[in-house]
Structures are given as C-alpha cells and as structure tokens.
Amino acid sequence: MVKLSGGRAVVKVMEEEKVKKAFCVPGESYLGVIDALYEHPSIQLISNRHEGGASFMAEAYAKASGEVGVCMATRGPGAANLAIGLHTAMQDSTPLVALIGQVERPFKGKEAFQEVEFTSFFSHLCKWTVEIESAERIPELLHRAFYMARSGRPGPVVVSLPHDMLEDTAEYIEQHVQREQVPLPAEESVREALVKIKEAKRPVVIAGGGVTRTKSADLLVRFAETLNVPVVTSFRRFDAFPNSHPHYAGWLGFGSEKGLLNYIKQADLVVALGTRFSQVTTQDYTLLGDQTKLVQIDICPDSIGKVYSPILGITSDVKQFLQKALELAEPVKDEVKEQAVKKLHAAYLTFSSAPKDYAEQYVDMDGLLHDIMQAFPKDAILTSDAGNFFGWLSRYYRFDREKTYIGPTSGAMGYGLPAAIGAKVAHPDKMVVSFSGDGGFMMTMQELETAVRFQIPVIAVVVNNNMYGTIRAHQEKHFPDRVIATKLSNANFAELAKLFGCHGEQVTKNEDFLPALEKAKASGRPAVIEVLTNPEILSASQSKAVHLSAKTFN
Structure with a gap:
C-alpha cells in the first residue's frame, strides 16, 4: 500500500475511472486536486472563464463521448455557479461528477468564508451528494459517485472535498471499479x-x-x-x-x-x-x-x-x-x-422543408436554414441554447445520424457555445456548430477565450435580434403593448470575436452567409458568425405567415 494526499487520491480515482478530460475554474479550496493533475499523463484539465461554462462543457462532453463528465469548482460562489449545468444534467439524464472544494472541517457551521452546506444545497438538483470527511474514504466514496452518475437513469453527483482533508495523507486502498448492470426486460x-x-x-x-x-x-x-x-x-x-x-x-x-x-x-x-x-x-x-x-x-x-x-x-x-x-x-x-x-x-x-426565402435588409431565418441544410455535413454536431431562434432550427434541420444534436431539455440559456466546446473536445474530427441568440450568447461568450487558448475550433452562429426574443413573444401575447425588460443592445459580435483571437463574420443578408461559413471553416480557429435578423419576426410560424401574406399580396 502507498500513502497519498487526499488530492492525489482524488486524481488516482479519476485515473482508474478512465477520466480523460476535466473542466474547471480553479480555486484555492481544492488546489490539492489541481496540483495532482499537474502534467498528468492521461487527464487534461481545461480551465474555464466561468463555472457555468465548465459545467456546460462537462455535461456536453459526457453526451458526446458517452463517458462521465467531470467538472470542478471552489466552494460557495464557485459551487453555486456550477448549479446551472448540474440542473441541465439532471433533466437531461447526463452522467456527471462535480468535485467541489469545501471549507476546512474545523470551521464548518461557523459561517466560514464562502461556506455552503452542499449536501442539502444540491440534494434536489442531483442524484446524490456526498461530503468526504476523511482521506481514507476517498477511493470508496468517489468510485461510488462515478457509479451513481452512470447507473440506472444517469445524472449528476456532487462530491464535496474539505480543503484540509485534501492535504491529509492516508493509505490508498484500491477499490474495484463498479460497472453498471443494465436491467433486462422480462x-x-x-x-x-x-x-x-x-x-x-x-x-x-x-x-x-x-x-x-x-x-x-x-x-x-x-x-x-x-x-x-x-x-x-x-x-x-x-x-x-x-x-x-x-x-x-x-x-x-x-x-x-x-x-x-x-x-x-x-x-x-x-x-x-x-x-x-x-x-x-x-x-x-x-x-x-x-x-x-x-x-x-x-x-x-x-x-x-x-x-x-x-x-x-x-x-x-x-x-x-x-x-x-x-x-x-x-x-x-x-x-x-x-x-x-x-x-x-x-x-x-x-x-420541415425550409423555403429559400432571402432578405436584403436582414437575414431571413427560413432562407438561412435552407442554406444550412445544404451546407452542413450529415455528421456535423449541432448544439444550441434556448431562444426564439431555436424554432427555426427545430423545425427545418433534419438530423439523420445519432449523436449529432446536443441541447438542454432544461431550456438553459448560455449552453450553446460551451456545449460546442465540450463536444468538440470529445470529437475533434467533426464539425461542431453552436446556435445561440444574442441574449444567451452574452451569458457565456467569455468561453471564446477558452476555445482560443486550447485551440478548439468550434463555429458559433449568433442570431442577433437585440432582444430576449422568446420572452418578448410571451410578453406580447399575454401583456400586449406593455413591453419592458426584453429589449437589448449589443456590440458587434464579429469584432468582439476577433479581439478574443477568433475569426469573426457579421452577416446582414442571406446571400452572404454561405461565404462567411466557408471563411469560418477555412480559418482553422474558433469562429463567430453573427447573423442580424428582423426583430419583428419572433417565430418560425410567424415568419411563414409573413411570407404567405406577401405572396398573396403580390
């Protein structure tokens, strides 16, 4: 038997569970784990710009790879920021293990710095939550966490790791990796x-x-x-x-x-x-x-x-x-x-047949989906946020191969870009494209820097109508002529992308989209294609009605 620090024991279990990628925002409360990953030969640590981005990436990586996703964050605020991805994993039945640093054991219950009681905080968001109190129990409990995440109906598991426990040393007693046995029908x-x-x-x-x-x-x-x-x-x-x-x-x-x-x-x-x-x-x-x-x-x-x-x-x-x-x-x-x-x-x-309707002043979404259907390879992986743009994607894009769509049934905004990065990490050989509205994209666009730093060439299509479009549609339906809080203003996303080191394109009319797509693909870098759309058309059905009305009038 060998003695290991708590942090090294955590990484040893990850290695035995065949973890290849982990996503994190670093924090002092679990530096013992981060240090144990320093120059690790088989586990790549991908650091993010926000914990929400890390949990989204891990969740999408799990979907794309078929493995258990792993994300890590520090206590308190960091853990709370992970919650959106954990909720997504719960509603999507995605196997995920979240490793979260915790306050030192003697300080618990004193409202210590950034203290949160995780077992109750995450109890209804996850399949299981456990706090490991002693380094000796890391192999037992962390292996169980991975098993819980992938067995039965898969889902997220939270493992709380007290800061001082990670610095303790204990004999590492190797555990057998439990493989799930799926139920057979009678x-x-x-x-x-x-x-x-x-x-x-x-x-x-x-x-x-x-x-x-x-x-x-x-x-x-x-x-x-x-x-x-x-x-x-x-x-x-x-x-x-x-x-x-x-x-x-x-x-x-x-x-x-x-x-x-x-x-x-x-x-x-x-x-x-x-x-x-x-x-x-x-x-x-x-x-x-x-x-x-x-x-x-x-x-x-x-x-x-x-x-x-x-x-x-x-x-x-x-x-x-x-x-x-x-x-x-x-x-x-x-x-x-x-x-x-x-x-x-x-x-x-x-x-589901998208008409080739082009517009000059804005990009017509019907025509955009017509072009996308012709241009994307069948094995391209698409990810998406929630938003009114999604109505066109769901209606007109035909998915003919499995594992080509990754989206949140929880309806989480901000999911598209980090999910695309996670999927591309799992499948670097495939074209991976995220779709977001301007509202959702702004929630996690900082992860463009992550994509640039790790050289992950995803393409992000941003449908910009300068509003929270889905909420505006509900607002106009239920509270007509009382618009409030849904109007937005945006910088030029294509130019912002360039500042991050990405390729950037802004498209203002349909005929320019396909050339922009080809330039984005040829760049070999993470790319943003900003698509400016008509703010008066908020749904695919409304768009259809507008085109039919125009044809009747003409």
Whole structure:
C-alpha cells in the first residue's frame, strides 16, 4: 500500500475511472486536486472563464463521448455557479461528477468564508451528494459517485472535498471499479407489448433520451419497420431516429406540427421508449388522450407512471428491450397502418422543408436554414441554447445520424457555445456548430477565450435580434403593448470575436452567409458568425405567415 494526499487520491480515482478530460475554474479550496493533475499523463484539465461554462462543457462532453463528465469548482460562489449545468444534467439524464472544494472541517457551521452546506444545497438538483470527511474514504466514496452518475437513469453527483482533508495523507486502498448492470426486460412483458402494438389501430412510438444515450437509433429503425409504426422524437431528442426515414413523423416540443399532435392525442396506443414525458414534450401534460393506452419502457422504475399511468410498464434498458423485441417480433402487414405512416411522414416533410426565402435588409431565418441544410455535413454536431431562434432550427434541420444534436431539455440559456466546446473536445474530427441568440450568447461568450487558448475550433452562429426574443413573444401575447425588460443592445459580435483571437463574420443578408461559413471553416480557429435578423419576426410560424401574406399580396 502507498500513502497519498487526499488530492492525489482524488486524481488516482479519476485515473482508474478512465477520466480523460476535466473542466474547471480553479480555486484555492481544492488546489490539492489541481496540483495532482499537474502534467498528468492521461487527464487534461481545461480551465474555464466561468463555472457555468465548465459545467456546460462537462455535461456536453459526457453526451458526446458517452463517458462521465467531470467538472470542478471552489466552494460557495464557485459551487453555486456550477448549479446551472448540474440542473441541465439532471433533466437531461447526463452522467456527471462535480468535485467541489469545501471549507476546512474545523470551521464548518461557523459561517466560514464562502461556506455552503452542499449536501442539502444540491440534494434536489442531483442524484446524490456526498461530503468526504476523511482521506481514507476517498477511493470508496468517489468510485461510488462515478457509479451513481452512470447507473440506472444517469445524472449528476456532487462530491464535496474539505480543503484540509485534501492535504491529509492516508493509505490508498484500491477499490474495484463498479460497472453498471443494465436491467433486462422480462420476455413475457416484451411479448405482451408486441401483442398490444400489433392489435392497436393507431399506434405511435415516442423516442427519448433512453434511445440516444444507448445509441439505439438503428435498432429503433428496424423496430418501426417490422411493426409498421410511426416514430416521434421527444423534446430536443431529434437524433433518436433518422429524420429522413419514411417512418419518422416529427418531433415534440415548442411549435410542433398540429396534425402530429392531433394524431398522438387520438392514438389508441403510445409506446414510450426512454422518455420522462417532460412538460414540453407533453404540451403541458395534455398530449395523451383519455382513450390512449400507454406502454412505457424506461431504465428507471421511478419514471414509469410518473406522468401518465401505463397499462404496461417495463423496467429495462431501451437497447435491451429493442433487441429482445426484434428477436420475438413478426412483421406486421397492415395497409391502414402503412398509409398512416406515409401520411405522417409526408406531413413532416412538408412542415420541415425550409423555403429559400432571402432578405436584403436582414437575414431571413427560413432562407438561412435552407442554406444550412445544404451546407452542413450529415455528421456535423449541432448544439444550441434556448431562444426564439431555436424554432427555426427545430423545425427545418433534419438530423439523420445519432449523436449529432446536443441541447438542454432544461431550456438553459448560455449552453450553446460551451456545449460546442465540450463536444468538440470529445470529437475533434467533426464539425461542431453552436446556435445561440444574442441574449444567451452574452451569458457565456467569455468561453471564446477558452476555445482560443486550447485551440478548439468550434463555429458559433449568433442570431442577433437585440432582444430576449422568446420572452418578448410571451410578453406580447399575454401583456400586449406593455413591453419592458426584453429589449437589448449589443456590440458587434464579429469584432468582439476577433479581439478574443477568433475569426469573426457579421452577416446582414442571406446571400452572404454561405461565404462567411466557408471563411469560418477555412480559418482553422474558433469562429463567430453573427447573423442580424428582423426583430419583428419572433417565430418560425410567424415568419411563414409573413411570407404567405406577401405572396398573396403580390
């Protein structure tokens, strides 16, 4: 046995857990961990400009890599700043371990400098929170933290590390790395589900994060083809099913196609694959009709029946369920179902085809998405903030490969840029583009410096209408002619990007976007493309109405 300081023991566990990247803002309360990472041969420490950026990067890195993300921050203010990324990881079921420095053990309970009681503070934001009181227990408790983060329904775990504990030395007792055992479905339950799908006259599958997490899109394609069912993706899980496939019916979220919503509300059977039925997915919990029966498959038993009561709940890893179902299923031949699938996909194609509408004074978002669809490679990874710009992205961009979209189901602003950096760290060979509004971009744009310092060439598209557009839209709907607090003013983002050492482009009309994109790609540096849009058009549906009105008038 060897004696290690607490800080070195923490890093030893990280090494045994195969951690390759960690994101942080350094702080004096956990310098013992930072020092132990000095010139570490296999773990790269990426320091950020804000803890929110660090937690977003770690969360997106986890999604993109399939590994447990790691972020670190100091006590009090640093820990509080991490919270936005931890909340995102909780709602997105992303495996994440947050290591947070804490006040010295003898000072606890005295309102010491930056003291926060973390186990209660983070208790409802995370799967588990633990404070390690002695260096001897670091291997035991930190390995458990990683196991908790990735097992069952994955999520974030907070580990509090008292400053003085990290400087103690103790014998390092090596622990076995626990690998999660995914639950397998009972064959009888799978057979019952298949019978119900076959007997249903109007079935539909809703695919969620359980599909994307297990990379099961190909299995789901075979499942849909075999059983002759349409597939819908839940909120911000676009890449759970190839959007151009004939069985794809569309997505659920803000601005979903009304015909699709009506179809689901009138369905006699919904098969939910790894979705927690969020408020946005369910259209404020109104999605399933009274006559609709539900078969719900989820890795977490606590998620089954949490929103809607199923007639059949199956606790299982989604991939394992699909594999077993394909072993047992017989092809369903039904002309009525085939026609329903074709009709739904045709409606989706019509709804999601971006017109090549160009504008001279501003950039028309319809035309922008038309060009993006033609220009982006199929394996490009897109990340995004929340914001009214997202309505065009969700409606018109077609995701045909899994692991190509990373976005927060929590609706966190400021997510797009740091998420793109985290995704690019995981996949340096792929084109990674973030989409943000001007409001969200300003919340984490300081991470451009991180991208420059670590030579991470992401492309950030900033849709600038000089306002908090989503809130303005709600404001004008609910409190007409009483606009307050949503108007913004901005510097030239392209010029700001250059000051950071990035490539910068400002686009004021549609025809200039593709040349700007090519210049950004050719620069080999982090790049910002600022797109100036019409502040009077706040949604994709409004844009459509404006174009139809103009054509009618002409």
